[in-house]
Amino acid sequence: MMASSYNAKEEDGHHSGSSTHGGTGAPKNKKPDNTAFKQQRLPAWQPILTAGTVLPAFFVIGLMFIPIGIGLYVTSNNIKEYEVDYTGVEPNSPCYDCANNFTWNSTTPCVCTVTFTLTQPFESNVYMYYGLSNFYQNHRRYVKSRDDSQLNGVQSSLTNPSKECEPYRTNPETKQPIAPCGAIANSLFNDTLELYYSQPDGNTSKVTLVKTGIAWYTDKHVKFRNPGNDKDNLTERFKGTAKPVNWLKPVYELDPSDSENNGFINEDFIVWMRTAALPTFRKLYRIIQKKPDSTPTLASGKYVLKITYNYPVRSFDGRKRMILSTISWMGGKNPFLGIAYITVGSICFFLGVVLLIIHHKYDTRSNSADIPN
């Protein structure tokens, strides 16, 4: 340890010299600085968790959580929700035939209708969802199977999609790149739902379903963009690409009625591309705008749901649903959070009481020690 030992000593000297520069300036003084930090005497808050000290915390949590829970529970209960399962598994269900005669590329759509009755009127905006269950949109390879650059309108990705899209990257026959590529796009939910209100007088009137505003604003305006420049028409911009194999129509014909809702920025498509977290999920389909007058958005009564049945779910034991729901500040109907808050609040309150007893039994000594700092 020799040669470097004297080096080390010199270094030590330097080191201590630099560390004690604020000190007396004695050249060889290795005395450590007597600072609160170096002597580990920084003023500190030293909480001791005993029954006496934490009692208030438990009561506060209890007293805060229970009202929040009640509020949540009430809010959730005020949300009106109606669900129609139109999978067509049971032989007597109206869509049984459609479900059984399915093929991806049948040209003639199968249409079935489901009637249902709303017992209560739906006030304010009503959101129409389609729900799928057992559909693992969160399968790892499924989630990856997309090209976000392509969806963002990057020209190079349009013609040369990411490898992640395999095997839905190019059309096997024409070798043209698929736009939009990947398994997610390929499995786009393509049922069409229409809602009719059977007025008490026997007439049916179509409920107006708004199909914009269902996707995230940022998705519609930032993440998803059509390729090419705005001057060309959409067909031109997607020239040289193939449609996903399961699709009937190419991407630029998703919504023939609205050019602003076509191509990659079609909102139904955007919503689908935002993969669901859980295998049973719903996705926003349409919005039923609140009427300007005071009549309910959806009056109580009989409704007819007309389904253009395209989407197969039998391969994964899935179910398809149509859900009508109003929403509140906390989203859709879910009593869980309210109940959870009430439960946790009660537990805390109960623990507070238990601790109070314990405090009286055991905590006498720490009281005397409870002189603050």
Add this chain to the structure above:
Amino acid sequence: MTWRSPLALVRDALQGQRARERELRSLVSNLPYEGQEKGKQPNRFFLSNAIKTTKYSLLLFLPMNLYEQFHRLANLYFVGLAILNFIPVVNAFQPEVALIPICVIMFLTALKDGWEDFRRYQSDRKVNNTPCFVYSRREKQYVERRWKDVRVGDFVRVVSNEIVPADLLLLYSSDPNGVCHLETANLDGETNLKQRIVVSGLGAANLGFEPESFNSAVVCERPNSNLNHFKCFVEKPDKDKVGASIESLLLRGCTVRNTNHAVGFVVYAGHETKAMLNNNGSRYKRSKLERKLNVDVFFCLILLFAMCLIGAFGHYLWLESLPGVPSFLVPDSNGHLDVPSLESFYMFFTMIILLQILIPISLYVSIELVKVGQIFFITNDIDLYDEETDSRVQCRALNITEDLGQIEYVFSDKTGTLTENKMVFRRCSVMGTEYPHKENAIRLDVIDEPESEEEVIFNQHQQLPRSRWSLEAEGISPPDTQRHGRRRKSKVAANAHSDAAFSSPLETEVIPDQKLLQQISRAESSGGRRDGNRSFDPHLDFFLALAICNTVVVSAENAHRQRECTSPQSSQMRNPLETFSSLVKKAGAFFQRDKRNRTLSEDPVIDSAKTEDEADANRLRTCSLHAPSQNGSAIVEAEELCYEAESPDEAALVYAARAYGFILLARTPDSVTVRLPSGEDLVFEVLDTLTFDSNRKRMSVLVRHPVTKDYVLYTKGADYSIMELLGTPYAENFSGIEKNVAADTQYHLDCYAKEGLRTLCITKKVVSESTYQSWLGERKRAQAAMECREELIMQTAVQLETNLTLLGATGIEDRLQEKVPDTIVALREAGIHVWVLTGDKPETAVNIGYACRLLEEEDLVINMSCKNKVTCTAILDCTLEEVRRYRDDPRNAGTTQNISLVIDGNTLDMAKSPDLQERFVELTKHCRSVLCCRVTPLQKSAVVKLVREKLKVMTLAVGDGANDVNMIQAADVGIGISGQEGMQAVMASDFAISRFKHLKKLVLVHGHWCYTRLANMIIYFFYKNVAYVNLLFWYQFFCGFTATTMIDYWLMIFFNLFFTSTPPIMFGIFDKDVSVEVLQGVPELYRTGQGKGEYNFLTFWIAILDAFYQSLVCFFIPYLAYQDSDVDLFTFGTPLNTAALFTILLHLGIEIKSWTLVHWIIMLGSVALYFIVTLAYTATCVTCNPPSNPYWILQNQMADPMFYLIVTLCTVVALLPRYTFHVLKNSVAPSPLLQGRQLDRMDPSTRDQWIKEWRGFRGGAPAKRYELSDPPSPTLETPVDFFPEFLPDSNFMGDDLSLNVITESRQRAVHT
């Protein structure tokens, strides 16, 4: 450079290799070959003086560092996983991204390594470029070169205060005696000067040295690392051989002192120098905690494996349960789907990648960082700083700080560790008459008093044993004011003198015993001086022996060491508070001469001191009366002498002799000058010095008396080594005195030992001319021998040291260091068994044992000392039985065992034998303290190893000398005390402290803190990773076990690397569970870390279970809240991630015991960092990280009240059990640590009151003294029957079989 054929190069390399490997090297001067090409150089095979301590070179840094890093299994594991990620079928993340964590970690490590290496490179360069003077034939003079250019065979001139550039064989010194003084502080820390002597017999060396005329060959041994050993001879052209040893070697790294210049021949250079060979880098020890940690990492691995199996199996079941091929199953590029079994096989590996951070990747790096921080705080502790030596505590092993918190056994050396190793002459016995030196005792006692009243309140009874030391003081009690004044002064003086080794006033001031003074003056006047013949008075001889028989180096105080900074010296010179003895002297002179009176009065401080000491001075006049007035100036000169000794005993003796007027004036290798009380200067020719060694346990100096021309051998040594060599009693020469000097002296020696003094016997022998001549021949042969020189030299020494005449004996006190008893008591209360291992006699050791409270008055002390194994077995069995009986006795239930064991080296050897060691260890387990006397260094380490291996406990060894090195290295934690005996112990140690009392804070406070901090941090780290990874694991149940993550991968990486990494590190460095005051006041708190400690099987698994629970909560609350909603994958992950962050941080918040500003900043900073980074990331990353593309997700979430509600609920529910558990435990069954913390909250006075009361309560409980049912010693004689065949004769009974129980009625030291 001329071109040479490769063959020649290879041949050369082989030759060089062979030349370096050879046992003996023959070196010749380079000068005749100067300027010739390299191939012609005779010494070309030996390494040059350039050194390179760097590990890496610039070009090879990357590959070499990577190679180093991959030695770590953890790194390999993570790189392996990252590579696994590149295999498409199993990958879980984008492979490139998966490499980031391991790259960051390895990059940081590489950065650290690189920086360290750069510093080494810089210091190497600095060293290599240091200038030095090398002789050049061309220029006919010494020219300046760089260190790196020095080659073997060069002649190097070194001047005063210069560092020696290579190992030099000293050929010339400017000193007329051919001596070169050397300070080896850089090598071994010893600050005393060492003498090196020019190789003798190389011609007229004194007339100046001509390197060009040096035509001899130097034959030396192969380089080795032994600093105290060197064998070499110089072969002159006429084949005459001159031996040289370490005495003539100037070692690289030493500093030349007091010598104008010297010339040496380079024998070893660069990495072959002894200094460099001793440089084996820093030590790497693995701490107990780390060993346990590795086991738990293994558990984690099993856990990981299990979870991956579950994942793979689940995936299989899930695939099997699918009725068809749904559109979310993505086939490979050929449109082909693997069969479920194969898919699930792949899934197993994917799962490993996904869940890999279950093994905490950053744990190892974090631990290193934490330890760096802990060491920073330890070294910066002002309480562990020693003013006197200006040294902090040194942490030499960087990775075992936490081991300090788990110590169960402390093994301590005595001399220099418990004691000052600053020897003070206390009393002596000359010719069988004891001179107690009462005044001396009083003076020492005054200094011995506790420094201040508030010392330690709860250690009041500490004074009790101390009173023993002051027994002599009875009756004579100086006024109190005087006491205080003196004490303060001597303290200040001690500080002022701190720079000079062994010259603190304690040793230098000896107040002569009046009776002895009279005796001397009588002897002087009666015959000694006038006759100058054989009937030299033994009293005078005694002191002559003290002054001569040593290896003390004399240097003038003002000029003894010219260093760069002269301030300490100058202050020493000007320091008005001169040493006590010089005051006495001056005062004595003051009565003599009026001139001196005036100079003294000018200095008011001395003046006041003078009046205090007038009484002493008066007494002194008797001796100063003899001093002729013309020698007055010489007295002043003598006062400024400074003695530097390798062993402090010697210095003490020389100072004692000086106090009696026998002043050692100068010492050269050939002569010793001593001034007699009469003022006469005698120059003794030193014929030989038989140096001390541990086998002989004595040293001798053979001198020729200048007056009588007798060959006189003065020998001093340990009593047992001297007593058997005694010849005819000296007393026979005296007609009047008819007593057995030897017996009386032995009696006095025993008394001294009982008093705890170190004893030395002083003898004399007159050697006849013929004997000397014949011996001299043998001696010379021995010295020139190349083989087994040491043994031969020792044999010659033994030959001469016979038939000695006993002059007397000395008792030297080695004072206990301050606060040693306090420290030992604290260690004991901390549940640490304290062993003291010493080479001293049992009596001395026991006495010191009581003094330092290793043994207590009320203890049951078992004294084991036996000469054969049979008795040893019997004693062991008996004692064990006794101890067990004692323990099982219902009357002793609840009381602490106060059993101590005293054992001597011989018995220890027997007890250590394989058949007895079990019993011995069993016995020591019951003993609170053990005192081993007369043990050798090897035994020390053997004892440590035995205890460590048999009991599986954490051991700590503390020592200060070379004899403790073995022990220090054998223990789990080795602590070196940088004291008086050099630095070998420090070099071998893991921590180096300067005082024994520092051990208390180091172990009880820093050890406890380091251990608790690190243990809690590691537990937390495991918890953190398991909790976080399990979020992903639970999600697998809802994504078909397809290894999907709902958290953006970058955020996952950041989560571990940035958001939650600093808080645990801060926790590991800063958290303070209990304050210093309470930890030191209540050492019992230390017990929490012993044995299994806080980091054990239970705490680990509780943490893991808690992690499972918390992850369940953090996953399922959001799951239930978002069930059947339109939430998308990464939006779902955001509240999960946030809740996990809060849970994990607040979990730490529950664990943090004290919140300082640093804590707040880091905790809040982590949360802020999370939100800032995540917000920035989600605001900018539109398509940057497919498939998650977290664009605007957090912003959306933060606008949603549900997010906050979910996060709050998760955090509260996740932490509720832990929080409640803590509260309940703290309220219902508070741990000792918690009680300690509660003590902390009181204001200091109340707290001290509490501690005191608490102690009193606890101390009073075991008051039920153990009364022996029947004394074991008589019953012990009976087992004779058990071993009839082992008993050849009745010797057994006569054996000093002693098992005596010493209680408070212990025999006190006899005071004369």
